Amino acid sequence: MDLPKSATRQEPAAKTTKTSSNGTGKTLEKIVSEHEFTDFVEVEQAKAEFNARRASQLISIKKTDKKLLREMLYQMVLGRRFEEKCAEVYRMGKIGGFCHLYIGQEAIGVGSIMALSREDMVITAYRDHVQAIVKGMTPESVLAELYGKAGGCVGGKGGSMHMFSKELEFYGGHGIVGGQIGVGTGMAYAAKYKNTGQVVLCFFGEAAVNQGIFHESLNMAQLWKLPCIYICENNQYGMGTSQERAMSASSISKKADAFEMANEFVDGMDVMAVREATLRAIERARKGSQPTLLEIRAYRFMGHSMSDPGNYRTREEIQKYQERDPIVLFKDSLKEAKVFDNKDFEKVEQEAVEAVERAVKFADESPFPDESELFTHVFA
Numbered sequence: 523m524d525l526p527k528s529a530t531r532q533e534p535a536a537k538t539t540k541t542s543s544n545g546t547g548k549t550l551e552k553i554v555s556e557h558e559f560t561d562f563v564e565v566e567q568a569k570a571e572f573n574a575r576r577a578s579q580l581i582s583i584k585k586t587d588k589k590l591l592r593e594m595l596y597q598m599v600l601g602r603r604f605e606e607k608c609a610e611v612y613r614m615g616k617i618g619g620f621c622h623l624y625i626g627q628e629a630i631g632v633g634s635i636m637a638l639s640r641e642d643m644v645i646t647a648y649r650d651h652v653q654a655i656v657k658g659m660t661p662e663s664v665l666a667e668l669y670g671k672a673g674g675c676v677g678g679k680g681g682s683m684h685m686f687s688k689e690l691e692f693y694g695g696h697g698i699v700g701g702q703i704g705v706g707t708g709m710a711y712a713a714k715y716k717n718t719g720q721v722v723l724c725f726f727g728e729a730a731v732n733q734g735i736f737h738e739s740l741n742m743a744q745l746w747k748l749p750c751i752y753i754c755e756n757n758q759y760g761m762g763t764s765q766e767r768a769m770s771a772s773s774i775s776k777k778a779d780a781f782e783m784a785n786e787f788v789d790g791m792d793v794m795a796v797r798e799a800t801l802r803a804i805e806r807a808r809k810g811s812q813p814t815l816l817e818i819r820a821y822r823f824m825g826h827s828m829s830d831p832g833n834y835r836t837r838e839e840i841q842k843y844q845e846r847d848p849i850v851l852f853k854d855s856l857k858e859a860k861v862f863d864n865k866d867f868e869k870v871e872q873e874a875v876e877a878v879e880r881a882v883k884f885a886d887e888s889p890f891p892d893e894s895e896l897f898t899h900v901f902a
């Protein structure tokens with residue numbers, strides 16, 4: 523008897539290239555004009571998509587304020603350098619427990635969170651360091667939290683998966699896959715009930731979509747018209763299992779049709795596309811109290827967590843996506859649009875590296891929590 527593919531032991535992806543799952547034979551121009559981007563396997567195709575993105579990215583760059591563009595680039599570079607440092611200090615034994623990095627997905631956090639107002643709310647899963655920083659948390663308090671130190675955002679008690687700040691309207695950092703979808707929906711309900719005008723960005727991975735909570739929450743949000751923007755960060759893997767092996771349907775955004783909810787599929791390598799889709803969803807939420815599901819497709823360049831040996835995908839597959847590195851793509855477009863040059867990029871880079879160095883110094887010097895803290899914030 524043939525077992526379903528998902529029930530068999532996973533083989534690493536074949537080394538040979540297979541053809542595009544797109545299979546539509548569309549021209550580059552047509553893809554650009556329709557803003558339709560699918561998964562690519564061939565490096566040449568990846569490059570073609572990269573160029574297509576540049577064309578549409580250029581258009582939105584030209585419409586955007588220069589100061590904002592610089593801050594977006596800075597946040598992406600800061601996120602990348604911060605996470606690289608996390609990997610380094612993790613290997614030195616300075617961080618205990620799990621540590622999930624965001625490298626490759628920066629355009630999603632930056633493009634969406636920077637489209638919000640300060641008082642809007644964010645909730646996410648355990649891959650949360652960069653999103654916390656973009657929402658306003660200092661790299662110092664995030665890194666000290668990773669170290670389990672008293673200077674961390676929750677005094678060193680949460681660690682990597684539990685960044686949290688009520689003041690910054692950043693509500694975690696959750697380890698139960700999909701758990702935050704229900705909580706985020708409740709936050710949007712509270713905002714509507716109290717008439718605060720806030721909207722909620724609720725992030726989760728594509729593997730969370732197979733949980734019942736996703737379907738229950740979307741149904742409720744559409745039925746009760748809640749100002750919640752559901753962002754599925756589709757990095758194509760849930761630990762070592764590809765979306766292909768775990769989900770019967772390939773389109774996640776279309777799942778919202780079952781609830782008659784607005785939805786969009788977005789290229790998560792393009793920070794401007796993420797920003798624009800989020801702005802449209804914010805308008806829907808703020809003005810019409812309507813929820814939206816955004817499926818934002820990216821790829822994680824690192825393993826699931828720092829302890830992932832990564833033998834379920836090939837080097838070639840990773841390289842293919844690195845061809846479309848969201849930071850490189852953004853820099854190239856900024857340069858082509860003559861907004862910034864190499865000197866500006868060096869400055870941004872230097873500022874980010876210095877910010878990370880300050881964070882390391884702070885976390886190194888921060889004390890461990892006092893013994894008296896052992897029984898505070900403990901519920902039984």
Ligand SMILES: Cc1ncc(C[n+]2csc(CCOP(=O)(O)OP(=O)(O)O)c2C)c(N)n1
Pocket residue numbers: 649697698699700726727728729730731757759760761826
């Ligand atoms: C309810 C539940 N089931 C299983 C796990 C173990 N687990 C941790 S991360 C993960 C994969 C989640 O993948 P995805 O939602 O795509 O997020 P990503 O890690 O790709 O960001 C699983 C199965 C868990 N934490 N919670």
Ligand SMILES: [Mg+2]
Pocket residue numbers: 727728729755756757758759760761
């Ligand atoms: Mg995933």
